[in-house]
Amino acid sequence: MPKIAVCAGSFDPPTEGHLNIIRRALKLFDKVIVAVAVNSQKKSAFSTEERLALLKELFQGDKGVEVDSFEKKLLVEYARSKKAQVLLRGLRTIQDYEYEFQMALANKQIAPEIETVFMMTESPYSHISSSLTKEIVSLGGSGAGMLPPLVEKKLKEKFKKM
Ligand code: COA
Numbered sequence: 001m002p003k004i005a006v007c008a009g010s011f012d013p014p015t016e017g018h019l020n021i022i023r024r025a026l027k028l029f030d031k032v033i034v035a036v037a038v039n040s041q042k043k044s045a046f047s048t049e050e051r052l053a054l055l056k057e058l059f060q061g062d063k064g065v066e067v068d069s070f071e072k073k074l075l076v077e078y079a080r081s082k083k084a085q086v087l088l089r090g091l092r093t094i095q096d097y098e099y100e101f102q103m104a105l106a107n108k109q110i111a112p113e114i115e116t117v118f119m120m121t122e123s124p125y126s127h128i129s130s131s132l133t134k135e136i137v138s139l140g141g142s143g144a145g146m147l148p149p150l151v152e153k154k155l156k157e158k159f160k161k162m
Contacts, residue, residue, distance in 0.1 A: 002030035005086040005117065006079045008037045008070075011051050012044040013151045014058060015133055017125035021090040024119060026064045033082055034059065038071035045134055045158055058148055076111035087114060092121045092128075 007022055011034070025032050036051050046054070048069055059065040070078040079087060087107060089100055104116035128146050137143050138159045143152040 003028070003086070004031045004033065004082065004084040005029040005088040006033045006035055006075070006082060006084045007088040008035040008075050008078070010039065010042060010044065010130065011036050011055060012042075012046055012130050013051070013133065013147065013155055014055055015125070015128050015130060015151070016146055016148060017090065017092070017121050017128045019058065019148060020122055020125050021088070021119050022059070022065065023062065025088055026062060028117075029064070029086065029088075031064050031066060032088065033066045033068055033084060035078065036067075036069040037075065038069055040071075045155065050154070054151060054154065057150060074110065076107050076114055079114055080111065085114060087116045089116060089118050090121045091118045092126045 005025055005028075007018075007025065009018065011018060022032055022034060034055055036048055036055070038048050044051075052067055052069055055067040059067060068082075075087060087104075089104070091097065091100060100116075100118065107114065107116060124145065133143050133146050134155065137147070137152060137155045143155065147155065
C-alpha cells in the first residue's frame with residue numbers, strides 16, 4: 001500500500017519553511033498531498049485559487065507531490081477520502097508544541113487509524129511564519145530566504161494593487 005501523507009495548512013502564502021518540510025517528507029512517503037485548508041473566517045492575502053496555482057508551480061518538478069484543497073470538512077475525513085495514513089506537520093519552536101499536541105490528540109481521537117507525524121523545521125526556517133513574511137513584504141522589506149522568489153514576486157504585486 002503506498003504511504004500517503006497529507007500536509008494541510010493555510011499556505012497564505014507558502015514559505016521556504018513549508019517547502020523544506022514537504023521536500024524532506026518526499027523521502028519518507030510515496031506521496032505527499034499538499035492541501036490548502038479553506039477557512040472562510042480567516043482573512044487571506046491570496047484566494048484559494050491563487051494559493052493552489054502557486055503551490056502547483058512550486059512543486060511542478062517534485063514527483064510525488066499532489067496539490068489540492070478542501071473546505072467544510074475535518075482534516076481526518078479529508079485524509080480518509082485520500083487514503084492517507086499520515087497527517088504531516090512541521091514543528092518550528094516550542095511555541096508550536098501546545099497547539100500541535102492538542103490537534104494531534106483530537107485528530108487521533110476522531111480517527112485512531114491516522115497518525116500525526118511531526119518533522120522539525122530546519123533552523124534557517126524556524127522563525128518564519130506566513131504572517132511575518134506578509135508584514136515584511138508589505139512594508140517594503142525583502143522576503144529573500146523566507147519566501148520562494150515566485151511567491152515574493154506575487155506578494156509584491158498583490159500589495160501594490162492594494
Ligand atoms: N514553515 C514556515 N511556517 C510554518 C511552518 C513551517 N514549516 N509550519 C507552520 N507554519 C506557519 C504557517 O505559515 C502559519 O503562519 P500564520 O499563522 O502566520 O499564517 C502558521 O504556522 C499556522 O500554520 P498552518 O499549518 O497554516 O496552520 P493553520 O492553523 O492555518 O491550519 C489546519 C491548520 C488546516 C491543519 C487545521 O486548521 C485543520 O485541521 N483544519 C480542518 C478542520 C479540522 O479538522 N479541525 C479539527 C482539527 S483538530
